Amino acid sequence: MKLQITNAFKQAAGLGIIAGMRTFSAPAVISHVYSRHPSKQIKGTSLNFMQTIPASKVFKVLGAGELVGDKMPFAPKRTAAGGLAGRFLSGALCGATVYKANHKQPVIGGLIGGAAAIASAFGCMFLRIGLAKRSGLPDPVIGAIEDAIVISAGTAIAKSM
Template sequence: MQAPSLFWSVLIGAIASARSMTPMAALSAARLLGRHTPGKLALLDRPLFKYGALAMGAGELAGDKMKTAPDRTVALGLVARVMSAGIAGAALAPSGRERAGALAAVATAVPLAYLTLDARKSAMKRIGQTPSGLIEDALVIAGGVAIVALAVKPDRRG
């Protein structure tokens, strides 16, 4: 059974709603493992982008646990989600539908950022900032890795 054409783009947008850098880190890891995305983006083959995205993904996970970490719905947080979701959504869209994939991912990421923030705040009240963040990290990383793993294919160029 084949997934609907923008299915993976919408799902990666949901991941970006909670962790803006996880979609880019997951795509970069896939490229480093010799996988290719359905959507064509030369950016994914640039070493600075691949390694930078991995570093930013790890940094975001650490920074999120700090008491001074801003909410994901502040302007800069939303801009990061728009950019990450757009790039990842385009990469996971079928070839020729990259723009539609980017739009679908962004349209998912931005409103869900508010819902995931509410869920996180609720969890923080019950179990604290660090435990709720670690649980959210585990769910988001697992989801991002699964989505990318299911959406990409082995690189047959070499």
């Protein structure tokens, strides 16, 4: 039996990975796309708010604030319980939305996006710590590199939708 990886799976997992790196960047990407190109499958569902211009604007403001806040010395650890919960929910929301828009079960998409967010949160934390130790770069510089990856990946996913 051949495993077929659908575009919806790639999008849900990719958005989950982004959510694990920056909680609000993934919903900012998806709400931007769907607010400008609404999906008939999402219309009239509980996920319809993701297709609104106000939601798109709110997620963009939250995402921009997070890009700045991540570099502050008082920023909480991404693997703290609250941070992980937020990242899981962000990835789950995005995964469910993508799956619903693609005529698939939103619960499955939510689980894929949420799981990818948790894996990404831990993976990126360890990568960031290791990179700081080996390179000697200050954490805010590494955070800015991570931001560039998030923005690039988000742009690529948006273009694939």
